[in-house]
Amino acid sequence: MNAIAGDRTVDRWLAALLLLGAWACYLPLGTKYITIVPAALCAALVLWRHRHVQRLQAAPGLWASVALLGALALSAAWSPAPWPLIGSHLGQYGLLLLVPLIGTACPPAVARRALRHFMLASAIVGLLFVLAAADLLPAAPLWRTTIDAEGNQRIATSILLALAATLALQTGLQAAAAPRAFWLLAAVSCAAGLALQDRRSGMLLLPLLLVAWTLVRQPGAWRRLGLLVAIVLAALAASQFADGVRGRLAEGVAELRQYKADDRVATSWGQRL
Numbered sequence: 001m002n003a004i005a006g007d008r009t010v011d012r013w014l015a016a017l018l019l020l021g022a023w024a025c026y027l028p029l030g031t032k033y034i035t036i037v038p039a040a041l042c043a044a045l046v047l048w049r050h051r052h053v054q055r056l057q058a059a060p061g062l063w064a065s066v067a068l069l070g071a072l073a074l075s076a077a078w079s080p081a082p083w084p085l086i087g088s089h090l091g092q093y094g095l096l097l098l099v100p101l102i103g104t105a106c107p108p109a110v111a112r113r114a115l116r117h118f119m120l121a122s123a124i125v126g127l128l129f130v131l132a133a134a135d136l137l138p139a140a141p142l143w144r145t146t147i148d149a150e151g152n153q154r155i156a157t158s159i160l161l162a163l164a165a166t167l168a169l170q171t172g173l174q175a176a177a178a179p180r181a182f183w184l185l186a187a188v189s190c191a192a193g194l195a196l197q198d199r200r201s202g203m204l205l206l207p208l209l210l211v212a213w214t215l216v217r218q219p220g221a222w223r224r225l226g227l228l229v230a231i232v233l234a235a236l237a238a239s240q241f242a243d244g245v246r247g248r249l250a251e252g253v254a255e256l257r258q259y260k261a262d263d264r265v266a267t268s269w270g271q272r273l
Contacts, residue, residue, distance in 0.1 A: 010049075014042040015110045018102070022117035025160050026125050026146050029153075040098045043105035052104065059100035069093060115167060122164030123186035125157070126193025133196045158194055158202025165190035166209040170217065195242045200252055200268075203245055207235045 021035035047056055056062065072093060076086045103111070125146050131137040132147050145153055165187050172183030194202045214227040238245050255267040 010042050010045050011107070011110075014039060014046065014102075014105065015107075015113075017042065018106060018110060018114040019117050022114045023121045025118060026121060026157065028145050036095070036098060036102075039102050043098075043102045046105040047101070056101065056104045059104045061103075062097070062100040065096040065100070068096070116171070119164050119168045119171065119183070119186055119190075122161055122193075123168065123189040126161060126164075126189035126191070129193035129196040130189070154197065155199045155201045158197055158199035159205055160202075161190045161194040161197075162202040162206040162209055165194065165206060166213055169210075170213060195238060195245050198244055198248055200248050203238075203248065207231055 017035050017039040021032070021039060024031045024035045047053060069090065072090055076090070079086060081089075106114075128137060128143065128147055132143075137143070137147065146157060149157060168183045168187035168190060172180045172187060175183055191206065194206060210231045211228065214224050214231065218224045218227060239249055240246060252269045255269040259267070259270045
């Protein structure tokens with residue numbers, strides 16, 4: 001009886017941490033660690049108690065993450081960077097291994113609830129971008145890691161908004177009549193916030209996610225074809241009529257055209273090329 005009660009306590013902690021983590025996605029980095037590290041410990045305890053190591057080995061994304069870490073470790077052999085920096089780099093990407101760990105231990109109902117909270121948090125962030133674009137959002141330290149974020153934090157926000165928009169669209173189309181409108185509006189809010197922020201990562205990722213969702217989740221060849229055409233038309237319309245999207249993509253294309261092989265490349269897409 002004590003063992004069962006202990007299992008339930010760990011399960012409740014894992015569920016609570018996942019809900020908190022859904023909202024922490026847009027909060028400062030320290031808050032993310034406060035949620036993901038205890039959640040990973042709870043997940044490891046759940047898998048160890050129930051002897052679900054084989055389930056973990058079959059988890060989606062596990063071996064892809066291991067392969068990435070192996071390639072990064074191999075590249076360290078000829079890297080001029082100091083070993084402490086290499087170790088920090090590998091540790092940062094090693095966090096990817098926590099995703100299949102937590103996902104394997106998480107019950108489906110808890111996972112669906114956490115995803116709904118993530119989509120809701122993302123819709124609110126998208127709405128904040130809309131309000132900021134309309135000059136209706138007052139300046140406040142609260143927006144430091146969302147609306148006013150810079151660099152990698154802003155790139156992460158754009159990627160999360162692209163993911164949330166796709167999830168909300170899928171959830172809305174699968175839901176009953178009343179929740180359907182709510183989740184479809186949430187998808188629109190995420191997409192609007194994505195278009196109004198100035199990072200290209202999410203702008204490029206959203207149509208790719210929608211294409212993957214169409215090919216994997218939609219029944220019938222004609223339905224898939226129709227959705228693919230709609231996605232292409234919507235992407236073209238956004239690239240033509242949304243000033244921020246058009247300007248940022250044009251900037252990226254110009255960076256590619258002006259690229260010259262050199263050790264010092266100052267442009268984002270030039271560095272990637």
